[in-house]
Amino acid sequence: MTVQDTSRAGGGLDLSRTGSAPAVRQQKAARRLPVQKDWPLWAIVAAQIGIFAGLIALWELAADAGLIDGFFWSKPSAVYATLIKFFTEGNAWIDISFTFRETIIGFLIGTTCGSLLGLSFWWSRNYAAIVQPYVICFETLPKLALAPLVILVFGIGLASKIAIATALTLVVSTLTTYAGVKAVDPDQERLFYSLGATRLQVFRKLVVPFCLPWIISVLRVNIGLALTGAVVGEFIAAQHGLGRQILYAGETYDIALVWVAVLVLSTLAVIMYAAVSWLESVLRKGVKQ
Amino acid sequence: MPAKLRLDQVSMSFPTPNGVFAALSPVSLNIEQGRFVSLIGPSGCGKSTIFNIVAGLLEPSGGRVLIDGADATGTIGRVGYMLQKDLLLPWRTVLDNVILGMEIQGVALRAARERALPLLQRYGLSGFEYLYPNALSGGMRQRAALLRTLLFDTDIILLDEPFGALDAQTKLQMQEWLLGLWSDFGKTVVFVTHDVEEAIYLSDEVHVMATRPGRIIESIAVPIPRPRSRSATLTPEFTAIKQRCLALLTAGHDAALGEAA
Numbered sequence: 001m002t003v004q005d006t007s008r009a010g011g012g013l014d015l016s017r018t019g020s021a022p023a024v025r026q027q028k029a030a031r032r033l034p035v036q037k038d039w040p041l042w043a044i045v046a047a048q049i050g051i052f053a054g055l056i057a058l059w060e061l062a063a064d065a066g067l068i069d070g071f072f073w074s075k076p077s078a079v080y081a082t083l084i085k086f087f088t089e090g091n092a093w094i095d096i097s098f099t100f101r102e103t104i105i106g107f108l109i110g111t112t113c114g115s116l117l118g119l120s121f122w123w124s125r126n127y128a129a130i131v132q133p134y135v136i137c138f139e140t141l142p143k144l145a146l147a148p149l150v151i152l153v154f155g156i157g158l159a160s161k162i163a164i165a166t167a168l169t170l171v172v173s174t175l176t177t178y179a180g181v182k183a184v185d186p187d188q189e190r191l192f193y194s195l196g197a198t199r200l201q202v203f204r205k206l207v208v209p210f211c212l213p214w215i216i217s218v219l220r221v222n223i224g225l226a227l228t229g230a231v232v233g234e235f236i237a238a239q240h241g242l243g244r245q246i247l248y249a250g251e252t253y254d255i256a257l258v259w260v261a262v263l264v265l266s267t268l269a270v271i272m273y274a275a276v277s278w279l280e281s282v283l284r285k286g287v288k289q
Numbered sequence: 290m291p292a293k294l295r296l297d298q299v300s301m302s303f304p305t306p307n308g309v310f311a312a313l314s315p316v317s318l319n320i321e322q323g324r325f326v327s328l329i330g331p332s333g334c335g336k337s338t339i340f341n342i343v344a345g346l347l348e349p350s351g352g353r354v355l356i357d358g359a360d361a362t363g364t365i366g367r368v369g370y371m372l373q374k375d376l377l378l379p380w381r382t383v384l385d386n387v388i389l390g391m392e393i394q395g396v397a398l399r400a401a402r403e404r405a406l407p408l409l410q411r412y413g414l415s416g417f418e419y420l421y422p423n424a425l426s427g428g429m430r431q432r433a434a435l436l437r438t439l440l441f442d443t444d445i446i447l448l449d450e451p452f453g454a455l456d457a458q459t460k461l462q463m464q465e466w467l468l469g470l471w472s473d474f475g476k477t478v479v480f481v482t483h484d485v486e487e488a489i490y491l492s493d494e495v496h497v498m499a500t501r502p503g504r505i506i507e508s509i510a511v512p513i514p515r516p517r518s519r520s521a522t523l524t525p526e527f528t529a530i531k532q533r534c535l536a537l538l539t540a541g542h543d544a545a546l547g548e549a550a
Contacts, residue, residue: 191376194344195390195441196366205393209380 074255082256083263091240092264098240100268102158102230103223106165111222114170115215118177122184122207123199135178139171144232156237165229169222173215180214181207216283223276227269242268291358292319293477294343294368294445299352301338301503311502313338315352318496318505320479322444325471327480327488327495328505329534335503336481340447343479344370356445366394369446369476373453375434377422383433384409384418390441405440412436412470428459432466439470445477453483460484461519464491468516485534490522495530497537507537 039047056076062068063075070078086092117135121128147164154160184207192202234243242265249257301313313335320326328336341347343354345365354362361367369390377386387409388401396404409418414432422430431451438446451467452460464487471478482488488495492511499506509530513521521527 185376187372187374188376188378190341190346191370191372192393193346193365194368194370195393197393201393205389206378209378 071253072255074259078256079259079263082254083260086257086260086264094240095242095245095261096264096268098158098238099227099230099234099242099265100272102161102233102241103165103226103272105158106162106229107169107223107226109162110166110169110226111173111215111219113166114173115177115211117170118174118181118215119203119208119211121178122181122203128178132178135171135174139175143167143171144229147232147236151233151237156239161230161233161238161241164233165226168225168229172218172222172225176214176218177211180211183214184210213284216280219276219280220273223272224269227265227272231265291355293322293324293357294318294320294479295355295358296339296343297353297355299339299342299349299354301335301342301347302350313342313349314502314504316503316505317352320445320477323475323477324493325478325480325491327482327492328498329482329485329488329495329538330498330503331500331538333503334498334500336498337449338503340370340449340479340481343445343447344368346370367443367445369438369441369443371434371438371446371448371451373450375422375430377430377433377437379422382419382421383414383425386422387433387437387440389437394441401440405436408436408440413466426459427455428463431455431463435467435470439474439476443476445479448478448480450481450483452487460487467491472516485531485538486522489527489530489534490517495534497534499537507533509533 059068059073060076063070063073121131143164146167150163150167151160154163188206188210189202192206197205230241231243231246234241235247238244242261245261246258246265249255249261296316296318298315298317299313300311300315302309302311304310316335316339328339330336338347342349342362345361345363345367348363352362353360356367377383378389381389384402384405387405388396388398391401391404392398406418409415412432414429414436417425417429417433422433425433435448435451438448452463455463468491480488480491489511495509495511496505497507497509498504511530513524513526
């Protein structure tokens with residue numbers, strides 16, 4: 001209120017001084033900075049839960065009322081019943097354990113080997129120049145399209161899924177780490193050499209610590225890719241795993257089971273993502289010290 | 290006694306599509322033990338080229354670098370070299386940055402830290418030892434970088450425009466700080482700067498360089514007694530040297546312009 005009063009007074013002053021366009025000036029002075037009020041956290045969470053519950057209820061009601069076909073879409077109550085059955089009667093834990101192991105092992109192998117490969121490019125520009133086209137080729141290659149071949153070579157067990165997950169994560173780590181290697185400040189290298197450093201010292205004390213944030217930054221991307229690789233592998237040929245469960249349920253028109261498997265898979269993904277995010281924050285702190 | 294650092298007809302040229310480009314025509318320089326010597330000149334006069342050659346980071350096209358009378362051309366780790374950027378490693382504390390040179394030379398970490406700590410405290414970095422460089426101001430970072438160069442324990446240190454990026458006030462402080470350090474450690478310092486007044490105030494000798502090709506056109510002794518006070522910069526003696534330097538730089542600049550036209 002007081003601000004408005006002042007601006008009006010200012011407008012009056014302008015009028016007496018210039019004698020022209022007082023209306024425009026007054027309008028200008030009255031405009032405020034747009035302010036967005038933040039809701040409290042509980043309100044945000046309540047809205048999120050409300051929307052979720054609303055969608056579930058809508059789904060259930062629409063299926064009951066015949067607005068959507070319950071056979072193709074199933075409905076929340078049926079999904080819930082199947083979920084209970086899945087965990088009490090089915091091989092839930094075997095499937096989860098298979099998918100989990102394939103993902104984690106593929107993630108670890110792909111990320112580790114990719115990072116080491118990326119770092120290795122620092123040692124020789126010639127070697128990097130020779131190998132780089134192959135890496136780019138491998139990156140652009142739709143690796144999932146090769147999955148059937150991988151299954152043939154590695155069999156239908158764990159190994160083939162690990163191989164696919166590794167292939168997906170390896171390239172991302174390699175290229176990101178190589179980007180880090182290329183970003184090392186040449187002046188920084190010159191400083192090390194002026195202090196009489198060997199190449200190994202430059203590598204260990206400059207290149208590796210400098211590239212660590214790059215390496216860490218792909219962890220979250222890679223865990224998602226590894227899971228994708230594992231599930232696609234299971235789609236093609238597997239005896240266990242959540243991907244295999246989804247495919248099997250779809251083929252037998254057990255739509256509720258499809259939803260259950262997808263739900264469990266999502267939960268697994270969220271847990272692994274959270275774990276990797278935690279790992280990332282721990283590593284970042286470690287890198288700083 | 291042979292000169293501490295001697296450049297003997299050192300030259301540098303690069304082949305270009307338009308013929309050979311002489312970045313540095315043969316330069317000879319004798320620098321005695323414990324002296325503070327400055328190189329001034331326009332951009333592209335080869336100051337940094339000289340430093341890179343002395344530090345062994347660049348192989349000269351001709352000539353030799355002699356340290357204590359022995360050939361040191363193309364050998365690294367013989368001189369402390371501080372580049373314009375402070376180049377502190379962001380993942381190391383100030384203390385661990387300062388000991389980098391010793392660490393590379395194989396000194397045990399604990400021993401190196403024990404040696405560095407009192408120096409950090411004595412030379413204005415007390416309280417900053419365990420901070421990371423990003424928490425430091427430009428002047429403080431430059432101090433840390435200089436101490437890193439000093440602790441590398443070579444008799445000769447090369448400083449390439451160390452105060453170029455600092456504001457005027459900080460620059461003056463850092464000059465006093467550097468002079469204090471220099472008289473305590475007795476190192477031989479070669480200093481590159483664009484700032485004529487800074488060069489004269491700090492140095493025993495100023496070498497004025499010109500471009501196309503890079504060369505030393507005149508060497509001027511600064512016979513002002515030490516320790517110098519700031520008011521020394523106002524004496525007629527100082528002003529005369531400054532004017533001589535400025536005249537040389539302007540002449541070189543005009544010559545270069547005339548050549549280009």
